[in-house]
Amino acid sequence: MCCSGGWCRIALKINEGDVFLSITSEQVDLSPLNTFKVAAKAKYFLIVDSLAAIRSALPVIQQHNHRLVLGGGSNILFISDFDGLVIYPQIKGIDLLHQDDNRVRISVGASENWHQLVLTCLKNGWYGLENLALIPGSVGASPVQNIGAYGVEVKSFIHQVEFIDLDSGEVKLFAKGDCQFGYRDSFFKRATPGRYLITRVEFELQKKPDLCLSYQPLKTFFAGLSDVTPTMVMERVCQIRREKLPDPDDIANAGSFFKNPVVSESQFERLKQEYPQMVGYATASGVKLAAGWLIEHAGFKGMTEGDIGVHKHQALVLVNYGEPKGRKIWHLAKRIQRAIQEKYHVQLEAEVRVIGHDQ
Numbered sequence: 001m002c003c004s005g006g007w008c009r010i011a012l013k014i015n016e017g018d019v020f021l022s023i024t025s026e027q028v029d030l031s032p033l034n035t036f037k038v039a040a041k042a043k044y045f046l047i048v049d050s051l052a053a054i055r056s057a058l059p060v061i062q063q064h065n066h067r068l069v070l071g072g073g074s075n076i077l078f079i080s081d082f083d084g085l086v087i088y089p090q091i092k093g094i095d096l097l098h099q100d101d102n103r104v105r106i107s108v109g110a111s112e113n114w115h116q117l118v119l120t121c122l123k124n125g126w127y128g129l130e131n132l133a134l135i136p137g138s139v140g141a142s143p144v145q146n147i148g149a150y151g152v153e154v155k156s157f158i159h160q161v162e163f164i165d166l167d168s169g170e171v172k173l174f175a176k177g178d179c180q181f182g183y184r185d186s187f188f189k190r191a192t193p194g195r196y197l198i199t200r201v202e203f204e205l206q207k208k209p210d211l212c213l214s215y216q217p218l219k220t221f222f223a224g225l226s227d228v229t230p231t232m233v234m235e236r237v238c239q240i241r242r243e244k245l246p247d248p249d250d251i252a253n254a255g256s257f258f259k260n261p262v263v264s265e266s267q268f269e270r271l272k273q274e275y276p277q278m279v280g281y282a283t284a285s286g287v288k289l290a291a292g293w294l295i296e297h298a299g300f301k302g303m304t305e306g307d308i309g310v311h312k313h314q315a316l317v318l319v320n321y322g323e324p325k326g327r328k329i330w331h332l333a334k335r336i337q338r339a340i341q342e343k344y345h346v347q348l349e350a351e352v353r354v355i356g357h358d359q
């Protein structure tokens with residue numbers, strides 16, 4: 001056992017692997033572990049590097065009712081210290097399970113980096129994930145909000161999800177159909193926070209490219225080209241993302257702060273009469289509006305207030321130029337929600353998970 005910088009790191013050797021319990025008597029600083037770079041401390045903090053490690057740490061985990069599973073921290077806003085246990089899995093590995101001429105099935109540890117997985121798949125000739133390149137975060141978080149971009153959602157490639165119920169200790173496998181995937185939504189997103197920890201995700205990918213170029217900027221860019229490859233799509237997606245979205249390493253942010261709201265057809269018709277430029281996309285549950293458009297036309301795009309603001313190119317992204325308090329970002333988000341409600345009678349729902357108490 002060794003202690004440094006207020007940390008005590010205990011390695012317990014058990015049969016199946018190592019359990020690393022990182023416990024501190026002081027609070028653990030979470031600011032390097034969230035892309036909003038806000039200051040927050042975890043009262044307790046636990047690193048586990050395998051399913052076996054989690055199982056043997058269950059008595060410790062179950063002492064805490066208030067838990068949070070933390071991946072890359074790119075979809076989280078801490079608005080206060082976390083007065084419970086933060087579990088920070090470090091489960092790695094990409095295993096090839098099965099392949100034939102057309103398909104390949106792989107099992108990926110929850111803590112693998114998402115973008116690196118996309119690149120590894122392309123290198124191996126496993127296709128499908130290319131439109132989801134450069135999304136920050138971990139593989140384990142990808143089913144939680146069914147990550148999506150440029151016309152593709154991860155659910156299309158998920159075969160099953162392995163997770164552990166931290167309340168009962170039961171390990172479960174959910175097939176795609178059990179995960180209740182929706183737009184930035186799933187069973188895991190709706191579950192009691194900190195109850196389920198995803199350990200591995202199985203993906204089924206194609207060996208023959210089946211490109212999705214339905215997103216207009218991709219369609220336009222590749223129009224007339226007959227030899228487009230998945231790598232070209234990945235590169236174009238990265239280029240568009242770099243132009244449009246602030247890199248959290250340069251300007252702290254958590255991507256789109258709000259989901260695109262879905263309204264009824266009749267409400268959309270009423271809105272169109274008042275705002276003829278407003279764009280809507282028909283979906284099975286109604287008409288999806290562009291939250292960025294609503295925020296921009298309510299006058300928030302590019303605004304700054306002290307060290308926080310709304311990104312100048314993308315109104316859906318709230319940014320932090322150096323403010324340590326997540327609460328201030330949350331107050332701005334709530335002001336935007338109220339303004340959108342008053343102007344358009346549309347309720348904006350946060351896509352980012354807001355953690356902590358607002359006092």
Ligand SMILES: Cc1cc2nc3c(=O)[nH]c(=O)nc-3n(C[C@H](O)[C@H](O)[C@H](O)COP(=O)(O)OP(=O)(O)OC[C@H]3O[C@@H](n4cnc5c(N)ncnc54)[C@H](O)[C@@H]3O)c2cc1C
Nearest residue numbers: 071072073074075136137138140141147148149198254255
């Ligand atoms: C610049 C930028 C661009 C982005 N663009 C997109 C985009 O195009 N599309 C998109 O969908 N998202 C986007 N996001 C949001 C974010 O990248 C994704 O939601 C990502 O999947 C979050 O991964 P993470 O590991 O950082 O999760 P975290 O932020 O750490 O956690 C997010 C949620 O998942 C839970 N969670 C994390 N790991 C596990 C696990 N192993 N088991 C159980 N629960 C877990 C957490 O408890 C939390 O509820 C963007 C974010 C940024 C900063």
